[in-house]
Ligand code: SF4
């Protein structure tokens with residue numbers, strides 16, 4: 586919940602400690618925890634540090650967080666993103682991530698009240714986990730992505746001093762994170778995969794990043810996109826799937842991850858209509874041709890000594 590060097594649902598390959606060179610003074614504890622390891626922690630109303638963690642926030646949001654919070658607040662995801670989030674780069678290519686936006690001119694969460702979290706039953710994943718963190722991790726010699734847990738010990742948090750012991754598994758159950766992790770699983774895997782692929786995948790286009798933002802966070806906007814004429818022309822969807830995407834947020838999240846894997850990694854899991862790609866190419870041919878000509882002009886005007894130094898994302 587509070588500021589630390591890593592996202593509470595950190596997204597990384599290899600060990601967080603090896604990979605990110607966590608500074609010695611970091612509140613992130615170096616011990617990696619498994620589900621049956623025991624922790625000592627308790628947070629409750631009346632504890633002397635109550636709300637301290639919500640007064641200085643650095644909270645990364647996931648797709649399911651956005652759905653839960655926007656529904657709770659009676660907002661569309663588009664409205665929620667504008668009012669409650671800021672954007673940051675998830676990786677060196679500028680893959681868009683979002684964080685909770687604090688109050689104007691301050692660091693406290695906009696949703697904090699005197700009584701605690703104003704949306705407690707719909708609070709985001711990172712707030713549920715705190716003072717524990719979770720990350721999806723893939724070692725270089727392994728294919729599968731594994732969840733790894735760790736504690737974050739910050740001086741203001743007195744929860745670590747309470748005499749209550751429980752396992753990581755029990756803590757996750759108590760905080761209701763399982764549903765969140767299950768619904769964010771494909772999305773987190775995709776980000777770990779993108780990061781671990783490194784430069785071999787290359788820099789995705791601006792268009793890919795726009796689709797990533799839409800399908801990851803602005804799910805009401807993505808729903809409209811799936812209802813568009815262009816989408817219907819391109820993809821083969823039966824009536825049952827169409828109905829699910831129109832009415833079921835969880836089905837929409839799962840479909841959005843499949844769609845993004847198709848866009849970013851070419852993993853074809855959504856059937857395309859026969860000839861749709863060719864038709865789309867023909868329709869976009871003038872735009873592609875124009876871009877090509879612009880690029881030729883742009884590069885021919887450059888100093889040949891610098892050729893190849895810039896990457897063109899368009
Ligand atoms: S969403 Fe709730 S728990 Fe999370 S920082 Fe804001 S007030 Fe605190």
Ligand code: SF4
Pocket residue numbers: 627628629632634635636637638639715716741742743744745
């Ligand atoms: S014990 Fe930790 S998590 Fe709980 S209110 Fe205090 S600072 Fe926040």
